Amino acid sequence: MNSDFTLAIHSLTLLALQPDRMSTSEYIAESAGVHPVRIRKVLSLLKKHGFIKSKEGTGGGFIFALELSEVNLWDIYKITSEGALQPKCPESNEQCIVGANMQSVLFTIFLGAEDHLGEYLKNCT
Amino acid sequence: MNSDFTLAIHSLTLLALQPDRMSTSEYIAESAGVHPVRIRKVLSLLKKHGFIKSKEGTGGGFIFALELSEVNLWDIYKITSEGALQPKCPESNEQCIVGANMQSVLFTIFLGAEDHLGEYLKNCT
DNA sequence: CCAATCTGTATCGTTTATCATTACAGTATA
DNA sequence: TATACTGTAATGATAAACGATACAGATTGG
Numbered sequence A, B: 001m002n003s004d005f006t007l008a009i010h011s012l013t014l015l016a017l018q019p020d021r022m023s024t025s026e027y028i029a030e031s032a033g034v035h036p037v038r039i040r041k042v043l044s045l046l047k048k049h050g051f052i053k054s055k056e057g058t059g060g061g062f063i064f065a066l067e068l069s070e071v072n073l074w075d076i077y078k079i080t081s082e083g084a085l086q087p088k089c090p091e092s093n094e095q096c097i098v099g100a101n102m103q104s105v106l107f108t109i110f111l112g113a114e115d116h117l118g119e120y121l122k123n124c125t
Numbered sequence C: 001c002c003a004a005t006c007t008g009t010a011t012c013g014t015t016t017a018t019c020a021t022t023a024c025a026g027t028a029t030a
Numbered sequence D: 001t002a003t004a005c006t007g008t009a010a011t012g013a014t015a016a017a018c019g020a021t022a023c024a025g026a027t028t029g030g
Helices: A004-017 A025-032 A036-048 A073-081 A096-121 B004-017 B025-032 B036-048 B073-081 B096-121
Strands: A052-055 A061-064 B052-055 B061-064
Touching: A004 A025, A004 A036, A004 A061, A004 A073, A004 B096, A025 A036, A025 A061, A036 A052, A036 A073, A096 B004, B004 B025, B004 B036, B004 B061, B004 B073, B025 B036, B025 B061, B036 B052, B036 B073
Parallel strands: none
Antiparallel strands: A052 A061, B052 B061
16 A cells, blocks of 8 residues: 555644644645645545645645544545555466455455444544 | 465465365466465465475475464464555654554554454455 | 745656566475 | 475566656735
């Protein structure tokens, strides 16, 4: 998994702590220790899905758009990293019926696991 | 996550279907669609932890060492891919108390999620 | 209207992770 | 002693992740 998921949560947490004013990508990037452009890319996704709003121009930035209770980890995971857990099954011979089954079963498990516990963190830190 | 976890399960599944004879790394590799050396590396880990036995020389190979019911996904994950889910928290300023917390909390969640559902697959495919 | 400040994206180059491949030593078998 | 394996190290190719730069579009304030 790449760090988009982590960055998204870091950013949302930060935004949740600043409900009144807009936060710039530079501010968030500094806190997360990454490049502002990366933050903008990730937050662009979150915006597209309605988690945050953004405003361009002077005094612009990003701001939370929902109630904290409406956010759960699984949603964010889906947006930022869907498929990252999915292993590969390179084509093989007879026996890769095993492989194909395994892939879907494992995927289901990881899905189920996250879905099950995703809500546990919906009231972040 | 890299594919060691997947390969380990694929291999174990295969070995479980061949409880009588030894399987060579080449046989397993062909089924999994990867290079035999990769299989040996992964199975070397599994052997080190007692899941399988191996024998060198002619007629050698790998064979299951436990009951299927003694194997659970989480154990295998720990062996092959521990830390792969762990995101990074590049050092940052004041606010990375957030980051540090997040890291451990997320880690706990993924751990808990897998642990919780790991047993579901202990009777593989 | 113009300068300053942000977002939104695309692009390029570097680093890092993953994997295949080769090579070779050690071990068992026949 | 030749053959068929495991065990492991080393090298190189490929791909993914990321930083950095550049620039267009939007908004604000003077």
